[in-house]
Amino acid sequence: MKMQNKSQQLFTSFVVKTATTLLPFIQHCLNGVSRNKAKSIMAGGGVRVDRAIVKQFDYELQPGMRVEISRHKPKNELSNKFVRIVYEDSQIIVIEKAIGILSMASMNHPYCVKTILDEYFRRTHQKCTAHVVHRLDRDTSGLLVYAKTQRAEQILENNWQNIVTDRRYVALVSGRMEEKAGVVRSWLKDNKAYFTYSSETDNGGKYAVTHFKTIKAADRYSLVDLKLETGRKNQIRVHMKDLNHPVCGDIKYGNGDDPIGRLALHAFRLNFFHPITGEPLRFETSYPKNFLSVFHSSADR
The missing domain is CATH 3.30.2350.10 (Pseudouridine synthase)
Known part of the structure; x- marks a missing residue:
């Protein structure tokens, strides 16, 4: 109980009245504190939105959300x-x-x-x-x-399938995506070399479903939002290969396209019901900056 009381003393709670973003909200709540000071508080883990620590200064706030702010970095x-x-x-x-x-x-x-x-x-x-x-x-x-x-x-x-309400990835893929949105369905099965093969008909593997939405498309690369209906091994990487737009930097299922020196796949959203309390929890991170940097080049404007 002492630890809980101490935590309550460290954080001051505010309820969002109108839609805004996190940085100006913090500045307003702290009587016009500077942008740098507000960002420093966030960077130190001193801001929670609906009980989750948030460090993204442009995080969108909606009416009814509860924001807790501390001027002290948590120990x-x-x-x-x-x-x-x-x-x-x-x-x-x-x-x-x-x-x-x-x-x-x-x-x-x-x-x-x-x-x-x-x-x-x-x-x-x-x-x-x-x-x-x-x-x-x-x-x-x-x-x-x-x-x-x-x-x-x-x-x-x-209860994973029922507890998780939204599990989303963003990927930088090779080439211009022709479709704005769609679904990939196939059976996935590993061979003896642990390479996952995809089949439109049942090959004795596991059925996999991936929903995709094109966020941004250019001549050489595209940015794609991917939602898993099933969670199979290498599912996204194999399904993007099936679409002839493999994930950039994928040395196993890719085509050698590697503009940012890494596998360009990031799990940016995870929403689920708390396993004990049943409370809906929602978490989201920003897209990695280097996923977007390739579109700034003259070839992909």
Whole structure:
């Protein structure tokens, strides 16, 4: 109880009355504090929107949202180049993963997001470990939720399809997308070399459905919004290959197009019902800046 009271004292709560963005809202609430000071508060994890830490200064606010602001950087904040905490409570933790690290350990890569979180829990004297619920490829960035209790883990794993209401990715793909929107449906199956093959007819694999929407299209590249109806291994990467617009930087399923030096796939949205309270939770990150940078070149204007 003492910890809760201390947290309540650190944050001052405000309710959004009219639609706006986060930065001017903070400035107004703090009596005209400077933009740099407001951004510093956000960068330090001192702003929460509907209980989730938000650091995006142009984050859109709608009437009824609750914004909590602190002038102090929270103690014991996780500082790691691979992991940023977006939301945390006693049952779950939502993080944004950088490229270059696995969601959970493998034989060759013991250092992973789980080990980072477990160390953070030890350092902050939390009697829990991170339970893996879903994964992102090593070279895919974006939002992940981990359970902090076995109860939360079991509920998330057993009811994933019903609990998750929107799971969205953004991808930079090769070539100009011809269609503005559509759906890819196929069966996905691995061969002995762990290469995933796609078939329009049942090949004994797993049925996969990906919804796509073209955000921006140019001669050489396109930016695509991707929504998973199913969550299969390599689903997005294989389905974009099926459309003849592979994800840029994909060394396994791509065509060698690599304008930004990474797999251009980012999990930017994750909405789900809290496994214990049933509360609807919504998380979203900005598109990676380098996904957009290719459109500034003279060839793709």
